Amino acid sequence: MSKPLLQVIVASVRTVRVGRHVADWFVEEARKHGAFDVELVDLRDVNLPFHDEPHHPRTGNYVHEHTIRWSETISRADAFVFVHPEYNFGFSAPLKNAIDYLNREWQRKPVTFVSYGGISAGLRAAQMLKQVVTTLGMVPGMNAVPIPFVATHIDDGRFQPTGVMNDSVVAALDELVELHGALAPLRK
Numbered sequence: 001m002s003k004p005l006l007q008v009i010v011a012s013v014r015t016v017r018v019g020r021h022v023a024d025w026f027v028e029e030a031r032k033h034g035a036f037d038v039e040l041v042d043l044r045d046v047n048l049p050f051h052d053e054p055h056h057p058r059t060g061n062y063v064h065e066h067t068i069r070w071s072e073t074i075s076r077a078d079a080f081v082f083v084h085p086e087y088n089f090g091f092s093a094p095l096k097n098a099i100d101y102l103n104r105e106w107q108r109k110p111v112t113f114v115s116y117g118g119i120s121a122g123l124r125a126a127q128m129l130k131q132v133v134t135t136l137g138m139v140p141g142m143n144a145v146p147i148p149f150v151a152t153h154i155d156d157g158r159f160q161p162t163g164v165m166n167d168s169v170v171a172a173l174d175e176l177v178e179l180h181g182a183l184a185p186l187r188k
Contacts, residue, residue, distance in 0.1 A: 057102050
């Protein structure tokens with residue numbers, strides 16, 4: 001029997017960014033955890049233009065090829081992890097844009113957050129994201145992975161976590177497994 005698919009979505013599209021280093025670490029930890037098949041989705045590679053569909057996303061009537069591809073990508077996932085920075089107490093515009101492109105593709109799927117920033121560890125952005133994802137019918141977990149002073153954890157292009165961060169990954173993934181089990185029958 002195949003495992004559920006966890007998509008780890010990198011929310012920063014900046015040229016110079018730490019989000020991809022953090023996401024690469026999380027993907028490695030998620031694969032070690034073993035409960036999910038894991039796919040990395042980098043919004044910089046997805047390269048969505050600012051939302052340009054003529055119809056409301058809830059109709060699923062997409063006319064642009066980039067939206068159809070994005071819909072197919074998100075539809076195949078069973079759970080999500082958003083790896084995101086905090087910008088001015090909020091989350092990134094590319095992530096909001098990517099979320100807003102779709103509707104039904106997100107519904108009844110669990111999500112957690114790997115937030116990063118300075119002293120706040122991106123927690124204010126994660127709180128804002130919870131309002132958005134619940135509106136779309138996603139279920140955010142209580143466990144997450146906040147990373148304060150993220151730049152101090154990058155060494156030679158590789159993210160160096162603390163023990164607490166590694167423990168947080170396990171707790172977040174364990175909760176996603178439980179939420180997936182509870183929500184999967186609702187998606188059928």
